[in-house]
Every structure is written in structure tokens, then in C-alpha cells.
Amino acid sequence: MWQAQPRSWRKWWKILAELKQQELLEEHRATVEYVADTLATIAGIPQRFVRIFQRIAPRDQNDLETIDVFYQRIKSYSIDELKSPDVFCKVFLNFEPTSYQLRLIADNSKRIAVMGCRQSGKSYALAVKVILFCLTHPGSKAIYTAPSFRQAKTSFRKVKEHLAMLNPVARRAWILEELKTKVRFTNGSEVEAFPYALDRLRGETCDFILVDEAAFIPDDEELFEGVLKPMMATRWERGAQLIACSTPWGTNNYFYRIFKDPHIAPEWSHQVWTWREAVAEGVIPMSFIENEMRTKDMNFFKREYEVEFVSDEGSWLTQDLINCCLDADERLWDFEEYHTGEFYMGLDLGKKVDYSVLTVVEKVGEELYVRHVKIWPLETPYSAVIGYVKVLSERFRTPYKILVDQTGVGEYVAEDMLNVGIPNLEGIVLTGPKKLEIASYLKQKMQENCKQDSKGKWSGTSRLHIPYLEDNELTKRIIAELNVEKYTLTKDGNIKFYHQEGTHDDVFWSLALAVYASGNAYRMSITPL
Known part of the structure; x- marks a missing residue:
């Protein structure tokens, strides 16, 4: 049958590009199929193999070389190994976590309380944790919240920084949409930064909730007991996780009770590390710690680097x-x-x-x-x-x-x-x-x-x-x-x-x-x- 021929160079170039892509696919189809199948299986959507295949299909020789390099990195690992925190960080993120970061990322407890010294990498570890959670739990919803929307967006920025470091092949396969305060994955999961407002949070259904600066949140007990826990009720048996992270501040708040109250503390897994672990891992130099000891108020140092709750006894302002x-x-x-x-x-x-x-x-x-x-x-x-x-x-x-x-x-x-x-x-x-x-x-x-x-x-x-x-x-x-x-x-x-x-x-x-x-x-x- 007669077919009209394209009349513009742009259409000709598009046709030639499609032919070139088909040629590359035919020559290296087995490699691309293996990578697509692996990425779809990790994300829990093996039935969408064709869709992932189309998303990562090489458009030129550079794309093909990138896929080939990625194939060489993943072919020696099983699916379970690729989903493990240490291998996932190494292969997909080019990130070598410290021992305490790895311990946090691998913690599958339903409730986790986190206290780490300043600049020790707890925000980055939590960002990796939420990315891995969303990928391995298809159709899940994760939220970041903090005392203010600006703080929630600041914490959420760490997620986007890790996504920017994600291997380009995996990124094309897994990331469907990336907005300023929201990321959607191809497996139906999404992670979003939420403003702190009880009325705004109440009624949401979530699988993963991260509360940053939890010790500084007003109405904290109502937030945890009356809002956040009910939000996870229907997802509890699916591996839902609630994480409270903060600098220790005060002894008259719910975050303190998470660590010290004998009726509440046993329900939580406690991930705590001080400046000693950060120095031992080479994250913070000892000279910096020595300078902080000399120049900072002792109570400040205890809170920020020793991660200790400091008593208000005798303080004019509690x-x-x-x-x-x-x-x-x-x-x-x-x-x-x-x-x-x-x-x-x-x-x-x-x-x-x-x-x-x-x-x-x-x-x-x-x-x-x-x-x-x-x-x-x-x-x-x-x-x-x-x-x-x-x-x-x-x-x-x-x-x-x-x-x-x-x-x-x-x-x-x-x-x-x-x-x-x-x-x-x-x-x-x-x-x-x-x-x-x-x-x-x-x-x-x-x-x-x-x-x-x-x-x-x-x-x-x-x-x-x-x-x-x-x-x-x-x-x-x-x-x-x-x-x-x-x-x-x-x-x-x-x-x-x-x-x-x-x-x-x-x-x-x-x-x-x-x-x-x-x-x-x-x-x-x-x-x-």
C-alpha cells in the first residue's frame, strides 16, 4: 500500500533514530532484557518487565555502554543481595555507609527512634532507608514531616540528593516523576514532604512515616498516639515503619519518653551513636571535636555530640x-x-x-x-x-x-x-x-x-x-x-x-x-x- 513520505528533515531524523535504536536492541537484546528484568524484580513489579524494558532501551551508543557497565556490576549478585542495604548502597548509589548508618538502614522494626551526633550522616542514612523501602514495597506511601514545612523540605532534599546519585539506568527504570516535595516511583510507591498540621495529617494512610526533629514538635503525644499510629493501622502487617529522629531536647516531651519511659521504650528500636562512632568511622576529625569541647557550652556539647538528655534542674528558662x-x-x-x-x-x-x-x-x-x-x-x-x-x-x-x-x-x-x-x-x-x-x-x-x-x-x-x-x-x-x-x-x-x-x-x-x-x-x- 502506498504510504506518504515525510516532508521534513526532523521527521526523517526521528525515523533514522528509531531504526538505529532497533538495531542496537537487536544486537544487545539479551543484556538489556537481563537488566530490565532485574530492576523490575527488585521494584516488585516483574509483570511490568516490558514497561521497564522500554524505559531503559538504549537510544544511542553511549546509552548502550552505560547499560553494559551496569550489567557488569549487577550480574554477580542475586536479587536478594541487590535488595540488601550494603549492596544496594554500593551498586546503585555509589555510597559506602558507615557501620551505624548500615545498622539503621537495615533495621526493620516497626518503630525506630534515632539519635545521632551532629554531622554524622543520619539524614543521609534515613534518605537511603526511605528510597529502599519504597522500591521494595510496591504501592507504598512514605511521608516526611517536621515542626515546619521548611524543615520537612530540608530533610526531603536529602532524598533528592541520593536520587541524583542513583545509577542512570536504575533511575530511568524506577523514577516516574520527581517534584519539589514529592517523588513517584514506577512501582506505584511515592514519598512526599508534609507540613506539620494535625488536621492535614489526620486521615492519610501511610506505610512509612519519618518525623524529623521530633523533640521540638508541639502536641507531640497527640501526634504520635492519636494521628500517626492510626495512619498506619491498615498497613501494619505489611511492614509499615514509624521513625522518630531528633536531637535530644528536654525531658518533658514524648521523644524523651520513647527512650526513657519503661512503658513506651520497649516498643521502640533505638538507634543511637555519639561523636566517638563518627570519629572512629572517619566521618568527623578528632581535631574538630576537641575544638567543640573547648569552645562550646558543656550542655550544648552533651546534647549535640554526646546525644544525652540534659536536665532542666535549676534553669531559669526550661x-x-x-x-x-x-x-x-x-x-x-x-x-x-x-x-x-x-x-x-x-x-x-x-x-x-x-x-x-x-x-x-x-x-x-x-x-x-x-x-x-x-x-x-x-x-x-x-x-x-x-x-x-x-x-x-x-x-x-x-x-x-x-x-x-x-x-x-x-x-x-x-x-x-x-x-x-x-x-x-x-x-x-x-x-x-x-x-x-x-x-x-x-x-x-x-x-x-x-x-x-x-x-x-x-x-x-x-x-x-x-x-x-x-x-x-x-x-x-x-x-x-x-x-x-x-x-x-x-x-x-x-x-x-x-x-x-x-x-x-x-x-x-x-x-x-x-x-x-x-x-x-x-x-x-x-x-x-
């Missing part, structure tokens, strides 16, 4: 109250930015032993937002501090009030700041009663809009918002120093503030001064310069 103030949807502003608003600044001065710290808060209605925190290195000249405050006050369009600690040498520094034209600046002497007044006002603002239960735990969202970004050094330090301030009663019944040796409370007093400046009480009792 960890659960600080947690109410953490806002993962906010960020700290940079020095180079220009802003307008109702700003208040608090400056705590130090030099040789203590740090100089500047905190800026913005008042928006009844809410207070921490916008900028600057911590100067030890031995920083006061002239550099003065210059910084002057420029920042200009960029933030004239703060309403700047409170400076003028105890000791602070009086002379405050006078120099006035002399260079820094506006709306006032000094304050931090005597014992004045410290109590300022610290009490800070605590009061943090407690506003929160509630305390019968066990003394604070919950809710505070009117004081402190930006919290995962893996951000400055925000971690701010949170740690807020919890470091202790208090005790003296013989005459007064409250005395102190901090343990090796710790610093400069951020605490800088924030307290800024918050105090935003209120009306300070106008009654400030010592004028």
Missing part, C-alpha cells in the same frame, strides 16, 4: 518553654539587609572572658520576633562593636530603643556610642534586683499565649518568636545559651542568677535587654547616662 518560642518559619536577618519596623535592641558587653552580643527584636502588634543576633569573638575592640551598632541602627531605620548593659566598663562604652550619634540609646546597671526584673519580664513574654499542664510542661505557641533552622550553628547556640542561665535562692530569700563554669549567658542577657526595652516597665527604672 527547654519546653524555649521550645514554645521556636519558629521554623522565621529566619534571622543579615547585617547587609535594610528593614523598617518597630525595632528594639539589647547589647550585653564583654571582652576577654565573656562575649559581646547584640540582639534585635521587632514588635508586631502583641508579637515579638527575634530578627538579628550578633556574637562577637573574644577580644573584639569596643570600637568595632560601636561601629556595627551604628550601621545596623541606620539600616534598620532607627530602632525605638537600644538598651546597653553599663555595668563596669559599659558606662564608658555607652557614652562613646552616644557621642557617635547612635539614637535612642539608654544604659542600665544590672544589679541583682534589676536582673530579676529583666529576666522575669523575658520569661513572662515567653509564657504569653502558652499553657502549662499539671506536670509543669509548657505547650503552645509563644508571643516571642525565635527563628529555628535545623543545622544552623547560630540558632543552635542561641537556644543552648537561653537554657544555660541558672538561679538559686540566697539566705535572705533573694534570687541569684549564675551559669556554670565553661558556659556563657551573654545571649540570654542580650535578648532579655531587647525584650525588656520593648515593654513599658523599663521606662520607670532605667539609670540615665
Whole structure:
């Protein structure tokens, strides 16, 4: 029968490309079929062999060479070996997991609690775990959730980084669609980043749930017991997994109970490693750990590197109250930015032993937002501090009030700041009663809009918002120093503030001064310069 001939070069090239592809397939069909069958079987969809074959079919000589190299890598392994965590990481991801990462990836328990020291690779191990789970459980649904959607997307990014490293042949065979917060696989599985919202999560059906920064989630018990577990009810016998991962924070939350409560802890598999394992595996150099030991607050080091739960005993601000103030949807502003608003600044001065710290808060209605925190290195000249405050006050369009600690040498520094034209600046002497007044006002603002239960735990969202970004050094330090301030009663019944040796409370007093400046009480009792 007569057939119309193509009239454009584009159509001719398409026909020639299809003929070339058919020629390549005929010459190497056995190799391509073996690879397609292996990949389809690993993904649990051997019945879709033809579809996988079509997805990986070589289009040119380069594709054929890639398939041939991949064939040489997988031909010596059985299907079960290729699905094992160690071989899967090596063959498909070019990733050599540490012993503790491999232990986590291979853990098939229904409930897993994870605590690992900073920068030890727990996020990467969890990303591998969810990819392997979705591939070996066709038709499954996995979700990432965290205290904020931004944190969930940050954790989810590790999944996409591993998918980018996935062997190109396997990637074409297994990945159907890759979106910003969702990945769909050819076997019907999908993984998605979810915002933390009880109403949004309730009603979903899932096979794999990862809760990141679980110790910082409000209403955590309701989340785990009332929402997440029912979401997995119909998938429980199919190998469903619930994973809680976090830095240890506070002893009055559900994540702490997962490890310490004798009624809850036995239900969970605990995957824990410290800086020692990370150093032994060559992930973190010992010189870095030694530097962190010297320069960081001991409680901070215990939480972040020893992964220990630190008690709140004697702390002026408890960890659960600080947690109410953490806002993962906010960020700290940079020095180079220009802003307008109702700003208040608090400056705590130090030099040789203590740090100089500047905190800026913005008042928006009844809410207070921490916008900028600057911590100067030890031995920083006061002239550099003065210059910084002057420029920042200009960029933030004239703060309403700047409170400076003028105890000791602070009086002379405050006078120099006035002399260079820094506006709306006032000094304050931090005597014992004045410290109590300022610290009490800070605590009061943090407690506003929160509630305390019968066990003394604070919950809710505070009117004081402190930006919290995962893996951000400055925000971690701010949170740690807020919890470091202790208090005790003296013989005459007064409250005395102190901090343990090796710790610093400069951020605490800088924030307290800024918050105090935003209120009306300070106008009654400030010592004028």
C-alpha cells in the first residue's frame, strides 16, 4: 500500500533514530532484557518487565555502554543481595555507609527512634532507608514531616540528593516523576514532604512515616498516639515503619519518653551513636571535636555530640518553654539587609572572658520576633562593636530603643556610642534586683499565649518568636545559651542568677535587654547616662 513520505528533515531524523535504536536492541537484546528484568524484580513489579524494558532501551551508543557497565556490576549478585542495604548502597548509589548508618538502614522494626551526633550522616542514612523501602514495597506511601514545612523540605532534599546519585539506568527504570516535595516511583510507591498540621495529617494512610526533629514538635503525644499510629493501622502487617529522629531536647516531651519511659521504650528500636562512632568511622576529625569541647557550652556539647538528655534542674528558662518560642518559619536577618519596623535592641558587653552580643527584636502588634543576633569573638575592640551598632541602627531605620548593659566598663562604652550619634540609646546597671526584673519580664513574654499542664510542661505557641533552622550553628547556640542561665535562692530569700563554669549567658542577657526595652516597665527604672 502506498504510504506518504515525510516532508521534513526532523521527521526523517526521528525515523533514522528509531531504526538505529532497533538495531542496537537487536544486537544487545539479551543484556538489556537481563537488566530490565532485574530492576523490575527488585521494584516488585516483574509483570511490568516490558514497561521497564522500554524505559531503559538504549537510544544511542553511549546509552548502550552505560547499560553494559551496569550489567557488569549487577550480574554477580542475586536479587536478594541487590535488595540488601550494603549492596544496594554500593551498586546503585555509589555510597559506602558507615557501620551505624548500615545498622539503621537495615533495621526493620516497626518503630525506630534515632539519635545521632551532629554531622554524622543520619539524614543521609534515613534518605537511603526511605528510597529502599519504597522500591521494595510496591504501592507504598512514605511521608516526611517536621515542626515546619521548611524543615520537612530540608530533610526531603536529602532524598533528592541520593536520587541524583542513583545509577542512570536504575533511575530511568524506577523514577516516574520527581517534584519539589514529592517523588513517584514506577512501582506505584511515592514519598512526599508534609507540613506539620494535625488536621492535614489526620486521615492519610501511610506505610512509612519519618518525623524529623521530633523533640521540638508541639502536641507531640497527640501526634504520635492519636494521628500517626492510626495512619498506619491498615498497613501494619505489611511492614509499615514509624521513625522518630531528633536531637535530644528536654525531658518533658514524648521523644524523651520513647527512650526513657519503661512503658513506651520497649516498643521502640533505638538507634543511637555519639561523636566517638563518627570519629572512629572517619566521618568527623578528632581535631574538630576537641575544638567543640573547648569552645562550646558543656550542655550544648552533651546534647549535640554526646546525644544525652540534659536536665532542666535549676534553669531559669526550661527547654519546653524555649521550645514554645521556636519558629521554623522565621529566619534571622543579615547585617547587609535594610528593614523598617518597630525595632528594639539589647547589647550585653564583654571582652576577654565573656562575649559581646547584640540582639534585635521587632514588635508586631502583641508579637515579638527575634530578627538579628550578633556574637562577637573574644577580644573584639569596643570600637568595632560601636561601629556595627551604628550601621545596623541606620539600616534598620532607627530602632525605638537600644538598651546597653553599663555595668563596669559599659558606662564608658555607652557614652562613646552616644557621642557617635547612635539614637535612642539608654544604659542600665544590672544589679541583682534589676536582673530579676529583666529576666522575669523575658520569661513572662515567653509564657504569653502558652499553657502549662499539671506536670509543669509548657505547650503552645509563644508571643516571642525565635527563628529555628535545623543545622544552623547560630540558632543552635542561641537556644543552648537561653537554657544555660541558672538561679538559686540566697539566705535572705533573694534570687541569684549564675551559669556554670565553661558556659556563657551573654545571649540570654542580650535578648532579655531587647525584650525588656520593648515593654513599658523599663521606662520607670532605667539609670540615665
